[in-house]
Amino acid sequence: MKRSVFFLSDRTGITAETLGHSLLTQFEGVEFQKTTLPFLDSIEKAHQAVKRINQAAADDGVKPLLFSTLLNTSMREIIDTSEGLLFDFFDVFISPLEMELGMRSAHAVGRSHGMGIYSDYKARIDAVNFALGSDDGSTLRDYPDAEVILIGVSRSGKTPTSLYLALQYGIRAANYPITEDDLEHPGLPKPLKSYHDRLFGLTIAPERLQQIRSERRPDSAYASLKQCRYEVRAAEAMFRAENIPFVDTSAVSIEEIATTLLHQTGLKRRLYG
Amino acid sequence: MKRSVFFLSDRTGITAETLGHSLLTQFEGVEFQKTTLPFLDSIEKAHQAVKRINQAAADDGVKPLLFSTLLNTSMREIIDTSEGLLFDFFDVFISPLEMELGMRSAHAVGRSHGMGIYSDYKARIDAVNFALGSDDGSTLRDYPDAEVILIGVSRSGKTPTSLYLALQYGIRAANYPITEDDLEHPGLPKPLKSYHDRLFGLTIAPERLQQIRSERRPDSAYASLKQCRYEVRAAEAMFRAENIPFVDTSAVSIEEIATTLLHQTGLKRRLYG
Numbered sequence: 001m002k003r004s005v006f007f008l009s010d011r012t013g014i015t016a017e018t019l020g021h022s023l024l025t026q027f028e029g030v031e032f033q034k035t036t037l038p039f040l041d042s043i044e045k046a047h048q049a050v051k052r053i054n055q056a057a058a059d060d061g062v063k064p065l066l067f068s069t070l071l072n073t074s075m076r077e078i079i080d081t082s083e084g085l086l087f088d089f090f091d092v093f094i095s096p097l098e099m100e101l102g103m104r105s106a107h108a109v110g111r112s113h114g115m116g117i118y119s120d121y122k123a124r125i126d127a128v129n130f131a132l133g134s135d136d137g138s139t140l141r142d143y144p145d146a147e148v149i150l151i152g153v154s155r156s157g158k159t160p161t162s163l164y165l166a167l168q169y170g171i172r173a174a175n176y177p178i179t180e181d182d183l184e185h186p187g188l189p190k191p192l193k194s195y196h197d198r199l200f201g202l203t204i205a206p207e208r209l210q211q212i213r214s215e216r217r218p219d220s221a222y223a224s225l226k227q228c229r230y231e232v233r234a235a236e237a238m239f240r241a242e243n244i245p246f247v248d249t250s251a252v253s254i255e256e257i258a259t260t261l262l263h264q265t266g267l268k269r270r271l272y273g
Numbered sequence: 274m275k276r277s278v279f280f281l282s283d284r285t286g287i288t289a290e291t292l293g294h295s296l297l298t299q300f301e302g303v304e305f306q307k308t309t310l311p312f313l314d315s316i317e318k319a320h321q322a323v324k325r326i327n328q329a330a331a332d333d334g335v336k337p338l339l340f341s342t343l344l345n346t347s348m349r350e351i352i353d354t355s356e357g358l359l360f361d362f363f364d365v366f367i368s369p370l371e372m373e374l375g376m377r378s379a380h381a382v383g384r385s386h387g388m389g390i391y392s393d394y395k396a397r398i399d400a401v402n403f404a405l406g407s408d409d410g411s412t413l414r415d416y417p418d419a420e421v422i423l424i425g426v427s428r429s430g431k432t433p434t435s436l437y438l439a440l441q442y443g444i445r446a447a448n449y450p451i452t453e454d455d456l457e458h459p460g461l462p463k464p465l466k467s468y469h470d471r472l473f474g475l476t477i478a479p480e481r482l483q484q485i486r487s488e489r490r491p492d493s494a495y496a497s498l499k500q501c502r503y504e505v506r507a508a509e510a511m512f513r514a515e516n517i518p519f520v521d522t523s524a525v526s527i528e529e530i531a532t533t534l535l536h537q538t539g540l541k542r543r544l545y546g
Binding site: 163 | 295296303358360366433437485536
């Protein structure tokens, strides 16, 4: 079963994609052919979009699904003439919001993801630079400025998580890679002792760790399942003994790791939405 | 004017935040006090959420706005007893989708951001490692494997953009920092000549570039407005002369830079939603 899906937006299409994606994942066994048509900001582009939608309708023999965050009324009216089934996000929710807030909405384009606010940009860049600078524990002197210190064995997902926290939330995350040497001594590694409250652990299924490490260093002791099992078990034992919150990165996506971290640490994000 | 806002979700709350945020930005002059209540996966947590919502209602004297992507019916029924005004994203759209697709939805939690699919994880990690490895042009030998090569003067936003493309879309982006030396010679810098089709330019307002560079090297010639103006003008002239698509990173957010890049280059993302 195949179905064409279009995400329509005056701007980036990110909101339309998010909405549509979260709805479509609820339907199994349908192969959704997704196309984003962003920056629909002229009558001509809207007519071209209608053409593409109608072509898909003709090819598929069923109505394409249209998820729209179009704000411009003229654009919406043109899209409405197409053969697609329109799910109009703003249309549904803006009116009741206007009622409740007792005011008209701006109906202005590009507010959600479109603004280059300098303070937001700077928070992001600073956090990204922080994450890059303190990647893999090379600069322990960054720890005093870190809002969170991610700890885990090599290849447990610290770098992408710290970058995601920086880019998405403007949070300054440092890393500490747990070495075999650390695991052989009881208690926290020495450089971490003064930062207990900022530690957040990442663990991973040994099988996946083996897979990831093997791509980096095939057939090495480092990538052997035995070694991966030993390190993961010992690291988790440390997290438990030291009461460090941790999450298994093999079971969830980076988005979910980051949200869980915020939730469990109570860290406040610098960027919202 | 103040208004409390709650984002309610069985899982991360990312979808509820994105959708709510895009609606709220349409209302100016209201100070929205935002709280995310993620992982509402038990009756007890739902009752606690109702308490927090009712407390906000009592404090504010107006109804809190609730943006929910809750799928679990029991949770939704409990939230519905609160003093908040519920905007239920799934409730509104799932039924018409079920009708059109001729099937029941799974009503299953954690599909949108919750899955740790290995191929997605690997695409991200590979792209992040690629971006980190080829940051600031240190490894020109990565260019053959790059899907896009971001070019721009120092501090024009190449690194955060390449990381965003990697994390969000799994796209392998390399960087090339345009130097003064490059600008003094006509045409493309030599290392880029064979990759014309993969180039994407980043430019920036000279005033903002000055601000960013000044934080790095205060009172330097590098950070002077004169130098920034010269480099930006010369780089933009190169983009135009060589027909390289480019975007001004000072006017828009990283999300929008990335989306514009996808749109203009026709690059296909590896991750969707």
